[in-house]
Amino acid sequence: MRPFPLRHLPPRPARWAALAATVGLLAAACAPGPAAPPAFVTALGGPIAAPSSTPAPAAPAWRAPADGSVAWTDCGDDLARQYGMPAPTGTVTVECATMRVAVDPAAADSDEMTLTLTRASADDTPKGAAPLVLVGGTDLTSQRALLTLTAADAPLLRGHPVVAVERRGLGPSSTVSCLPPTDVAVLRNAGAAPGASTAARIAALGSASTDLTNACADKLTGDQSMYTAAAAAADLEVLRTTWSVPALALLSVGDGSTVALAYLAAHPERVARLVLDSPVRYDGTFTDRTEDAAKGTAATMASFATQCRALGCALGDDPAKAVGDVFAKAAAGTLGGVGDAELLRAVTTELAISAGPTSDRITTLADALASARTGTFGPLQALVASADATVGSDGQYITTCSDAGQKPAPDQVAADAAAWAEKYPFGGGVAALNMVGCQGWPAVEPPPAPKRALVPTMAMLALNDPLTNPSAIDGLGGAIAMAGTQLATVSWAGIGEGAVLRSACAQQSLSPYLEDLAQPTTSACPA
Structure with missing residues (x-):
């Protein structure tokens, strides 16, 4: 759990009162008495005890709906x-x-x-x-x-x-259709072009995002804020x-x-x-959630490499190095038209979303990456097309950007892209660039905390x-x-x-x- 900033601490007398109350609660907890209700174990450093001895309100009733309430x-x-x-x-x-x-x-x-x-x-x-x-x-x-x-x-x-x-x-x-195909293409390749710098890619994505937002605003006639x-x-x-x-x-x-x-x-x-x-x-912010995904991809690719090797997959004795080679080719534009953004989307979609046993998904991805590494790009291109169909609908773009809240400024994206490329080598840099795709979408207030x-x-x-x-x-x-x-x-x-x-x-x-x-x-x- 993150420590609270000092500016949120109450005045010193209130802190002493809170400390005294805490000591009193600890003393009461150590005294003989009825057993406390079991605390739920968390991943944040141990159990969280019940805040007081006051009986908790009854749980809301969980019941089946009446037959016929919905026609199936x-x-x-x-x-x-x-x-x-x-x-x-x-x-x-x-x-x-x-x-x-x-x-x-x-x-x-x-x-x-x-x-x-x-x-x-x-x-x-x-x-x-x-x-x-x-x-x-x-x-x-x-x-x-x-x-x-x-x-x-x-x-x-x-x-x-x-x-x-x-x-x-x-x-x-409730399928939504409002995105111009030309701008969608820029979104999907994260502004990639031969020799394009990070700044050029950010500019291309920003322009496409503005066009996408305007097109949806026209077609949704003012309802574009209703997908939060x-x-x-x-x-x-x-x-x-x-x-x-x-x-x-x-x-x-x-x-x-x-x-x-x-x-x-x-x-x-x-x-x-x-x-x-x-x-x-x-x-968290949009940047926080995007970096969480970059961390998740890094952890997943490490596990993928371990399991791939154990399965005797097509990537050989060092799957991590082989995958790194494929990502380098994509970034250099030498992967049969599959750029770094498309490769990242294909990899994450196959491993995160596709159905089937883990071993099958690992084998499918390993076969496609191994083929692309040796110049046969068809299997990987098929995975890219499947990923676009799975996660690339207009509605998915709208809902993703509606939940993004405040977006990072272009200079912050550039800094994150450079830093994440080092920290998360399997697509971290392009994950940062992808945030620009939502730059033009209106920011909305995040939902309140429970x-x-x-x-x-x-x-x-x-x-x-x-x-x-x-x-x-x-x-x-x-x-x-x-x-x-x-x-x-x-x-x-x-x-x-x-x-x-x-x-x-x-x-x-x-x-x-x-x-x-x-x-x-x-x-x-x-x-």
């Missing part, structure tokens, strides 16, 4: 074909529905848009079990995340159905009222954590469970996620404690975004929490 139709096979992903296992049913929400949640006379809902259940999911609401992010979207969950054994579904709520602007029901995490949190409240249930149980994945925590801040009494899987930094919570929070940490880093929860434990409850963490040593989506161990560790708000059964899950 079977869609599992269609979605598998659409996403090019394995069909759900034979015991799993995937169904789709839609929901109407106000474009402007604060306006009584607002126009409406349609959101996509997707539900997964298994043959042995108890009838009448309360659903877990999956909140995906801007990269790993809700529907894709749900399909990733159902593509393998999913013990989570033995306890509860899972309902994915697609974020506005994403998914088949706060607006997505308001959509969750529409789902709750549609279901007529007292509260929601939320499972966020990736930067869906921003939406889930925004909902907690707005409606603490309506959160029955809160699981943050691979969360991003809630209280002030109150009635249930503990679970954080599931993917240790090798190219899109974020476990350090993203720095400070979250303290913030949750200040809200009146505790944070528990479970780590997963595998590669990818979404520990719960990919690890049966992670899912099983959640069971005591989901059923009884009890501590997890394990603190770490193997790869």
